[in-house]
Amino acid sequence: MAHSYTPGLTVTETSVLRKRRLLPIPGTVTVKTGAPVQADTVVARTELAGKxxxxxxxxxxxxxxxxxxxxxxxxxxxxxxxxxxxxxxxxxxxxxxxxxxxxxxxxxxxxxxxxxxxxxxEPPKALELLAYVDGIVVEELPSQGVMVECTASLVQGIFGIGGETWGELAMAVRSPDERLAPDHLQPAMKGKIVVGGSFLGADTMAKARETGVAALVVGGIHDKDLRELLGYDLGVAITGTERVGFTLVITEGFGVIPMAAKTFALLAAHEGQKASISGATQIRAGVIRPEIIIPKPSKSATAQPSGTEAEERAGIQAGDQVRVIRDPLFGRIGNVKSLPPDLRLIETESHVRVLEVGFADGSSTVIPRANVELIEG
Amino acid sequence: MTPSSASSTSQQGDHPLSVIIATDCGSTTTKAILIEKVGNEYRQTFRGEAPTTVEAPFEDVTRGVLNAFAEVEELSGRKILDGERIITPAREEQGAKVGVDIYVSTSSAGGGLQMMVAGVVQNISGESAQRCALGAGAIVMDVLASNDGRLPHEKIERIRRLRPDMILLSGGTDGGTVTHVVEMAEYIAAAEPRPRLGMSYSLPLIYAGNKDAQPRIKDILGHKTALTLTENLRPTTERENLAPARNKIHDLFLEHVMAQAPGYKKLIDWAGAPIMPTPAAVGLIMQTIAKRENLNLIGVDIGGATTDVFSVFGETFNRTVSANLGMSYSISNVLAEAGLANIMRWVPFTLEEQTLRNRIKNKMIRPTTIPQTLDELQIEQAISREALRLALIHHKSLATGLKGVQQERTISDIFEQQASGKTLIDMLKLDLIVGSGGILSHAPRRIQSMLMMVDAYEPLGFTVLSVDSIFMMPHLGVLSTVNEQAATDVFVRDCMVYLGTCVAPIGQGKDGERCADYTITFGGNRPLETGTLAFGDLTLLPLGTEERATVELRPAKSVDMGSGKGTPVTREVRGGAVGLLLDGRGRPLQLPSDNQARLKALTKWYHAVDLYPEKS
Structure with missing residues (x-):
């Protein structure tokens, strides 16, 4: 039978990641295979024809x-x-x-x-392509760019805005269900990636811009605040080029939703470390999710990539941790108890494949399989 | 036998086609259907699907195709593949079914065919070029014209930033001035446009403008693009000639664009007919049916990201694609374009704005989720009504007569002047609406599909409605280029699900006032049905798929059924999975502005046609 599409977001302590860094038009690659690079290392450059x-x-x-x-x-x-x-x-x-x-x-x-x-x-404009993550060049793609590899902790978000940046991770709240308030943002957080809990509102966004934080990571936001931040109603989820003063990654969805405990714990464990972050999201074929990459110091890049990009996912299995991604239980996190094979009639009168999810409070419910996502890693 | 020899065999016609396998390689899913000749007619027998494999890590479209074939093999018991080869021709080996006679395919993987078009005058050559590209199955990223209001450097910047698969340049009538179209060519050359796929190949550009400018165009664009010259698509202001440029688009789609996409060279080799862009194939089957049945139709395919609308009125075919109106990836854009109030007017309960906005955004970022509760289903179906409505408005604006044509006017025109370029979509002359796409094809109750289309399109008079059962119109479109009988057999018997007929008088009145009296004569022993349709009423009468009835309607003085106000009309109507819908809600359809009255009206209508289950 065909594979069922199981969307999932990776949250993992250790993964070997490969990032393909490509110029938009042919140019010159400035680093060699085997070279260590920092996030701000120029790996290729080209000239864009003038206006x-x-x-x-x-x-x-x-x-x-x-x-x-x-x-x-x-x-x-x-x-x-x-x-x-x-x-x-x-x-x-x-x-x-x-x-x-x-x-x-x-x-x-x-x-x-x-x-x-x-x-x-007009004269041509120089375009420099940066490595974006600390790692090692493992492949040169002549005239186009390079492949950078790093061993890192990885958190994929569900949606983001703003481009690539990097900075030190700073935890602004104590628990994943705490809201990120303006008061949480301190002057010392300038240039840092600030992690909040369940929600941040327009007032916190304004304070973040004023403080000069590099990026914000939080469970959820309200659509109306996003509209206010961008100045328009976002129609399709293709982002990454916005300039709002910081990069924003939401891990759960729209609304007030506690950040998954696993995600929060992983980020907290790396507080003070340098991370790379991108808000770029593309929810179409060829999906791109926003990400937070926390590279680990590594001596070589000989490990086989267990990367998130190259691996084909298996389906959901009993015991897996999943996030409910549709109302009425949107945002709840639980574990799969069973996967009945037969189609079930749901309230809408559709016959769909379902699974049974158990929650921490001991309750359980039956949900369409399409309405959960695996917390991977 | 190799896949490539399969194509040559079928094209030579050495073997009659009795088993056909067809795929549509969509952005996310590759759908395969098996068609077999049963007796004297073709029937769709099995289907299979698998994720499309154009993107990393596979980067080979044929992997998804083979997976979809494997599912068909499993279900049908027919061995289609020998390793990674399609077995041809179809035969029996030791009592087992083996092979197929031909493989055909359509494709919209990797975002389909994305084009930029340019003309000189925006609503003359610009619009014709746009119609040409849309009819060929493309998404039009932008229409540039000399008079589009943008300054030259803005035009050049726009061309630079877009990365289309192909450019279509038109402008100037044959023998007319060359200056303006040459100017557009200079802008394109200055922008040095690059193709979306592939770093190193030249961007295909079709020139279909003033033939006298061809030598200049060659000088300017010949060395900067892969230039193809063809006949002018608007040789005179009064005539549009889209076929030659459309054919060139299809040729280049295969030669250049498809050839850049991973795995397509192999796919082209396997197929026994040229691979078509998915919407072009849907357009083709719509035209075939309209011609065969001699009717005017509107077809709609509402997907996750885009909504395609097709129409055939008389001899004229038109297609538009609303690139950002869809039910998952683009659902948030429906909210942005329609506005919250327009969506909420169809929802039979009240909901806080912030909750609805967040829910819509959550569907956008998790597009594969499905409504789990009745409320959620009702919200999605409300949004679909607005997506369908907006896409039809867009279609009407482009499916027009030629603009810029000089009209002879007489003294009587002083009182009634019509501009050139009037829309061709006449809802009163519309015979059939064909709906396709998940929200319409898979609605839990067929009446939901019917009412979504009726509410969105507001058909006038008598209109038949239908849905595509499992989205096989693309397959049948490309099949019709090889074997029209097979395509139409399957379309009529397996693809189309007739929902029934909507009868909608034109006019408005107070709720409860007489709109029309009716007498309905059924076949067999079923007694006559007589009654009065009041304004504000929605009445559903059972009438099965194979059944017909004669409807005599005697409208009130102010009400028109297409023959003039107050004039009685008698028509034979066909039934379907839903039946005969008498819509007395008035045209144009106006919902009460007061919230409580609106909720009451919706509840009444939804109950009258048993639209949703009762909440437990």
């Missing part, structure tokens, strides 16, 4: 498009300075001369005798 500006010389001079070469003072390929004259009319009386100046510094790229326009291009 193009269009100047319609024919229109501005009132000339025919196929005649504009006669008026240009610069040739294709030549450099131009900002406000430098690139074309001028040739009246009998100099006083009536019209000059066209370059709106940018760069070079004159092309001249069109059909449209009468000239294209000017």
């Amino acid at each position: 193009v500006h269009v100047v319609n010389v024919a229109n501005l001079l009132g000339a025919a498009p196929d005649e504009i070469r006669d008026y240009l003072t610069k040739k294709e390929g030549e450099s131009v300075a900002r406000d430098e004259v690139i074309a001028e009319s040739k009246p009998l009386i100099k006083w009536f001369r019209t000059e066209i100046r370059s709106p940018i510094a760069g070079k004159l790229e092309s001249v069109s005798l059909i449209t009468g326009q000239v294209l000017l291009r």
Whole structure:
């Protein structure tokens, strides 16, 4: 039979991770296989072509498009300075001369005798690709980038915003069900990855920005606070490029939801250590989850990757710890007691595959299998 | 026999097709169906599915296809694979069923075909180019035009940032000015666009504009893109010629885009017919059915991320894709576009805004979850009504007559002027609505599917509604290119589930006022049914799938059934899994603005048609 899709988030103390670091366009790889790298090490660089500006010389001079070469003072390929004259009319009386100046510094790229326009291009911009995690280069991908490997603790979140950053882990609350309040954020947390508990609101987000924390990790947030933070209603979960002053990772979902005890304990155990964090989320085929990576000091990178990316998951089994991911028990964490093989009729009158989950308080319930996720690792 | 020889065998027609295996490689799931000739007709017999394997760690689409085949093998007892090879032709070996006669497939894996289109005038060549790309099964990432309001550098920046699979450039009528379309080509060249997949190959660009500009376009774009020249898709303002460019899109989709996707070279080799983009195949089967049955139809496929709408009115086929209207990945965007109030108007209970917002976001981040309680089901079905409604509005805006066409006007037009580019979607002339996608195909009760579509589309007069049973329209679309009989046999017998007919008078009145009197004559010994349909009433009468009835409707003075206000109408209607729905709620459909009155109305309607189970 086909495999059933079992979404799961990894929370693991030790894993060998491989991060593929790729340039958007071909460039130069600056590190060699076997080289140790820090999160901020440049591993590859390239040049992004500069912006193009269009100047319609024919229109501005009132000339025919196929005649504009006669008026240009610069040739294709030549450099131009900002406000430098690139074309001028040739009246009998100099006083009536019209000059066209370059709106940018760069070079004159092309001249069109059909449209009468000239294209000017700004100088290329250097793009540096960083390692993002402390580790070792295990593979060079010529002209494209590298594979960096590290042994690390890994926590995958369910949703995040903001890009890659790194810093020291700081625990701001004492338990996974405590809310992260503005008062929890101290000046000493500037540049750090701050871990909260069940929830943070708009006031805490504002304080985080003011304090200058690098990132926040918390169980849940309200959608309305996210909307306020972003300035728009997020339609699809493709994130990572937002600039809100910090990176945000939520581990459980939307609402007030205590962080899974295992996640909280793992992060607390590494308080004070350097971690790399990314809020980038893509919930489509080719799923990307936000992550917190806490590299361990390692001497070599010879271990076989047991990485999260390459491993095919087995299905859920009795005894597994799972998180309920749909109302009415959203956010509850329990253990699988049994997996009845037959389809069951649920309240909606759908016939679905179910499992029985037992909770810490001794209660148990039957839930569609689609509505739980494995806490992996 | 190798897979590649399978294709050559079938194409030569040496073996009549009696066993067909077809797949649709979707973004997340690869779905396989087995079709077998039983007597003189083709029937869909078994199905299997497996996760699509385009992404890491597999990065080979054929793995998922083989897994889906393995499931079909297991269920059907037919040996299809010899290792990783498809056995052809179909035969019996020592009493066991072995092999298939042909394999066909569609694909939307890896995000489907993503295109950018460019024209000169936005609502002339820009729109035609957009219709062309959409009809070919693409998602249109952006439409650029000389007059789109963006400055040149903004256009160039936009082209640079998009990473389409392909660009379609059009503009200018044949023999007309070349300047503007050349200008657009210069912008594209300056942007140096790069393809989405693959770092090193040139981006395919189809030029389908003013033929006189072709030499210039070659100079400008020939060395920067993989340029293909074809006929102008808008040779004159009055004529649209989309077929040549559409065919080129399909060719390039296979040659360039598919060839970059992992495993597709092997898949192309296996298939006995060109692999089609999934929506193009759905469009094809819709057109085939509309032509065969001589009817006007609207088809909708509401998925997790996108909603596709297809229409065939007269000879004209149109397709649109609302890229961010869907029931899981894009569910939050339905809320953003429709607004909370529009969603809540369909929910028969009150719910705090923050709770609803958080629930919708939680579905977005965990898209594979299913409603577990009745409340949750009702909320999802409310959201689907809005997604369907918005996608149809989008479709209506693009499925139009040609814009920019000069119209001859007479003195009478002073009083009634119609702009060119009027929508082609005439709900009164609509015969059939075909719904597809999980929320419609798998609703626990068929009446739920029917009412979601009725509420969202507000059909007028007499309209038949149906759903796709297990989403096999893509398979049948691509199959129709090889064997139309097999495709239509299966479509009619196994794919379409007729729900019944909706009868909806046009007009509005106070609740309880007479809307129309009706007399319904059934076949056999069933007695006549007569009665009065009042405004605010929703009445469901049983009428089975194979049954027909004659409905005579005598509307009130202010009410129109399509033949004029107050004019009686008699029509034969077909039944279905739901039956005959008499909708006296008025058109346009207006829900009470007062919250209590709205809840009362919804509760009354939902009870009248037994929409949901009683809460225990």
